[in-house]
Amino acid sequence: xxxxxxxxxxxxxPRRDLVPARMLNEYVYCPRLxxxxxxxxxxxxxxxxxxxxxxxxxxxKKAGVLPEEGQETDKVHSRSxxxxxERLGLTAKIDLVxxxxxxxxxxxxxxxxxxxxxxxxxxxxxxxxxxxxxxxREHGFVAEYGYLYFVGSKERIKVRFDEELLSLTMGSIExxxxxxxxxxxxxxxxxxxxxxxxxxxxICLPDEVGFLNHAVPDVRPIFAGTTDSLPLYVQSPGGYLKxxxxxxxxxxxxxxxxxxxxxxxxxxxxxGHTGISTPALHECYxxxxxxxxxxxxxxxxxxxxxxxxxxxxTRTLQYKxxxxxxxxxxxxxxxxxxKIHNCRTLLRRNWKPLDGEESKAxxxxxxxxQGDIAQAGRAKAMPExxxxxxxxxxxxxxxxxxxxxxxxxxxxxGFDFRGRNRRPPMDPVNALLSFGYAMLAREWSVxxxxxxxxxxxxxxxxxxxxxxxxxxxxMEPFRPLVSDSTVLIAINNGEVKPTDFVCTAAGCNLKAExxxxxxxxxxxxxxxxxxxxxxxxxxxxxxxxxxxxxLLVRYLAGEIPRYPNFLTR
Numbered sequence: 001x002x003x004x005x006x007x008x009x010x011x012x013x014p015r016r017d018l019v020p021a022r023m024l025n026e027y028v029y030c031p032r033l034x035x036x037x038x039x040x041x042x043x044x045x046x047x048x049x050x051x052x053x054x055x056x057x058x059x060x061k062k063a064g065v066l067p068e069e070g071q072e073t074d075k076v077h078s079r080s081x082x083x084x085x086e087r088l089g090l091t092a093k094i095d096l097v098x099x100x101x102x103x104x105x106x107x108x109x110x111x112x113x114x115x116x117x118x119x120x121x122x123x124x125x126x127x128x129x130x131x132x133x134x135x136x137r138e139h140g141f142v143a144e145y146g147y148l149y150f151v152g153s154k155e156r157i158k159v160r161f162d163e164e165l166l167s168l169t170m171g172s173i174e175x176x177x178x179x180x181x182x183x184x185x186x187x188x189x190x191x192x193x194x195x196x197x198x199x200x201x202x203i204c205l206p207d208e209v210g211f212l213n214h215a216v217p218d219v220r221p222i223f224a225g226t227t228d229s230l231p232l233y234v235q236s237p238g239g240y241l242k243x244x245x246x247x248x249x250x251x252x253x254x255x256x257x258x259x260x261x262x263x264x265x266x267x268x269x270x271x272g273h274t275g276i277s278t279p280a281l282h283e284c285y286x287x288x289x290x291x292x293x294x295x296x297x298x299x300x301x302x303x304x305x306x307x308x309x310x311x312x313x314t315r316t317l318q319y320k321x322x323x324x325x326x327x328x329x330x331x332x333x334x335x336x337x338x339k340i341h342n343c344r345t346l347l348r349r350n351w352k353p354l355d356g357e358e359s360k361a362x363x364x365x366x367x368x369x370q371g372d373i374a375q376a377g378r379a380k381a382m383p384e385x386x387x388x389x390x391x392x393x394x395x396x397x398x399x400x401x402x403x404x405x406x407x408x409x410x411x412x413x414g415f416d417f418r419g420r421n422r423r424p425p426m427d428p429v430n431a432l433l434s435f436g437y438a439m440l441a442r443e444w445s446v447x448x449x450x451x452x453x454x455x456x457x458x459x460x461x462x463x464x465x466x467x468x469x470x471x472x473x474x475m476e477p478f479r480p481l482v483s484d485s486t487v488l489i490a491i492n493n494g495e496v497k498p499t500d501f502v503c504t505a506a507g508c509n510l511k512a513e514x515x516x517x518x519x520x521x522x523x524x525x526x527x528x529x530x531x532x533x534x535x536x537x538x539x540x541x542x543x544x545x546x547x548x549x550x551l552l553v554r555y556l557a558g559e560i561p562r563y564p565n566f567l568t569r
Contacts (some may be wrong), residue, residue: 017089017177017180018084018085018086018089018090018091019038019089019090019091019173019176019177020038020091020092021090021091021092021093021128021131021132021135022092022093022128023037023038023176024124024127024128024131024169024172024173024176025124025125025127025128026038026124027172027175027176027179028123028124028127028168028172029124029194030189030192030194030198031175031176031179031186032185032186032187032188032189032204032206033198033200033204034176034179035179035180035185035186036185036200036203036204037200038176038180039179039180039183039185039313040185040310040311040313040314040452041310041311042200042203042311043199043200075099075100076097076098076099076100076104077096077097077098078096078097079095079096080093080094080095081093081094081096081097082094083132083135083136083138083139084135085134085135085138085139087138088134088135088138088173089173089177090131090134090135090173091135092131092132092135094106094107094108094132094135094136095107095108095109096108096109096149097136099141102142103141103142103143103144104136104141104142104143105133105143105144105145105146105147106129106132106133106136106143106146106147107146107147107148107149107156108125108128108129108132108146108147108148108149109149109151110125110148110149110150110151111150111151111152112150112151112152112153113150113152113153113155114148114150114152114153114155114157119159120148120157120158120159121148121157121159123168125148126148126159126165127165127168127169127172129146129147129148129159130146130159130161130165130166130168130169131169131173132146133145133146133161134161134166134169134170143161144160144161145158145159145160145161146158146159146161147159183313185557185559187209187559188204188205188206188209188210189206190206190210190215190216191207191210191216192206195207195220196220202546202547202550203550205547205550205551205554207219207220207535208535208547208551208554209554209559209560211534211535212534212560212561212562212564213559213560213561219535219536219537220537221537221538229263229264229265229266230264230265230266230523231265231266231267231268231269231523232248232260232265232267232268232269233269233271233516233519234250234268234269234270234271234274235271235272235274235296235512235515235516236250236252236257236274237272237273237274237296238252238253239251239252239270239274239275240252240254240274240275240276240277241268241270241274241275241276241277241280242277242279242280243277243279243280243282243283244259246261246262246263247259247260247261247262248260248261248262248265248268248280248283262283262284262287262289263287265289266289267289267290267291267292267303267446268284268289268290268291268292269292269294269442270291270292270293270294271294271295271296271515272294272295272296273296276291281304284306285305285306286306288305288306288450290303290304290305290446290449290450291303291304291305292304292442292445292446294438294442299438300438300439300441300442300445300468302445303442303445303446303449305449310452311452313452314451314452314453314553314556315452315453315454317553317556317557318453318454318457318470318556319454319457320556321459321556322457322458322459325382327459328382328459328460329379329381329382329385331459331460331473331563332382332385332459332460332473333376333377333378333379333385334377334562334563334565335459335460335473335474335476335477335565336376336379336385336388336389336392336460336476337373337376337377337565338476338477338565338566338567339389339392339476339477339479339480340369340372340373340376340389340392340396341373341477341567341568342477342478342479342480342481342566342567342568343369343392343393343396343479343480343484344366344369344370344373344396345480345568345569346403346480346481346484346485347361347365347366347369347396347399347402347403348360348361348366350403350488351402351403352402352403352404352405352406354406361399361402365395365399368395369392369395369396372388372391372392372395373392375388376388376389376392382460385460393420396480397419397420398419400417400420400429400484401416401417401418401429403488404417404429404488404491404492405491405492415427415428415429415491415498416429417429417430420433422434424506424507424508424509425507425508426503426507426508427503427508428496428498428500428501428503428508429487429491430508431501431507431508431509431510432487432490432491432496432510432518433483433484433487435510435515435518436482436483436484436486436487436518436522437475437479437483439483439519439522440475440478440479440482440483441468441471441472441475443475443526443542443545444468444471444472444474444475444478444545445468445471447545447546447549448468448470448471448474448549450546451546451549451550451553452553453470453549453552453553454470455468455469455470455471456468456469456470457469457470458470458471458472458473459473460472460473460476461473474545474548474549474552477565477566477567478541478545478566481541481566481568482522482525482526482541483522485525486518486521486522486525489521489525490517490518490521493521495517495518495520495521496510496514496517496518496521497514500513500514500517501514525541526540526541526542527540527541527542528540528541530544530568532544532547532566533566533567533568533569534564544566548566551563551564
């Protein structure tokens, strides 16, 4: 009897196309869900999947051995049994196999309560246990029925392998194999109650896709799941991160100065020469926690992940589109127009009038920026679009200082902004802007990698060694909404002061305390909830980045007619 992992896919494994019994369950439940999980290697935990994993702990521990074919035994009791069959094209991990000399039966554990429906259970669960029974038969055992054990109600439901169920199971195997071979993702379910508790709803985006295709009238608030985890920032020059059980321990000069639980950490951000141990790094990889590296001055260097996202189809779509000049121009026009639109909105909302002035931004400025937006949407070539983007940026930064609150003497609290400069920034406001953009580029690079994109191949920004072009593309509409807004909040609320900077002829940089204050303001901004202008549900900027990235996947795959940029009013 041979045994291979249930989800053995990818690489050049000779049995990579065997259908996992677990995927049959998903296919009967929702073909799109099975495709996303099996073919595209997408997965996301929910409260249900975490609870299910906890309740499976006992049966996941291998115990007992199935007798070999022809070997007689009085009693069979074996846990976590892996079986496969080339003839059936099927593989499974069976929670429990019980029986005796007259036959055996599989027992599949389910976390919930028994549903009161005909047949004792729903078809997805019945098909899964039937597939396990077929594998037992293939290996020489008599298996006429199986059981579903519902942990929530502590009940066993007998499932007979009758002709109807066998036909449904074998048909589902063949249909799933054909679906995987087709390379065509099934359309999402429309207004289905199944979506509400699906762990992949934030990846599938069924209502969002349906709404953009005019297939559903409203979008239910079942977008990417919220999380309480937050980034861990470490900027001490003598800092070192170590693993201690479920904790990330922060040491400074070999003295313990802080700690954080892995489960509460969404990413680790390291500044300067702060070090991290191999065990701590490996644990981050195991838990899909990216580790980001920044220079001590705040420049984004790069980030490290484990094996990375397995969905090569997303990157294939990305690369194909990036070599299509027409596609690149269409996406770039929308991104630049969205950026100028959001810059205009920020100026209009935050304009600080001087004595004797009207309390709102000049009408001619707003009209000129509206013209920039229209020109960006009509640009016929990338050089023309770059010129329009540059004109819009100059106009915006020419009046950026009018969003900084003047003090009683009319001076700008020590933050005298005379225009945008960088590499290096020469004044405190430019230092904050550059640091904010580096933070935003880091956040988008991590998000894009998690979704399956290559952050370094873009559509508007051209590839250049070490430059995350796609991250720079996607962050364009969010520069004013997240980075610039954080700069204004930090200055106007007095969270960052002129004394928090070191300014020399070589440039201007934040001190450690000022950087800490700005990071706190930046994280608050990412956690702030806004109303999505298209879907109308409330969502944080942090979750919004993921939704926008996944909508880009759906656009490149041809599932939605356009990529919907985020525009504020």
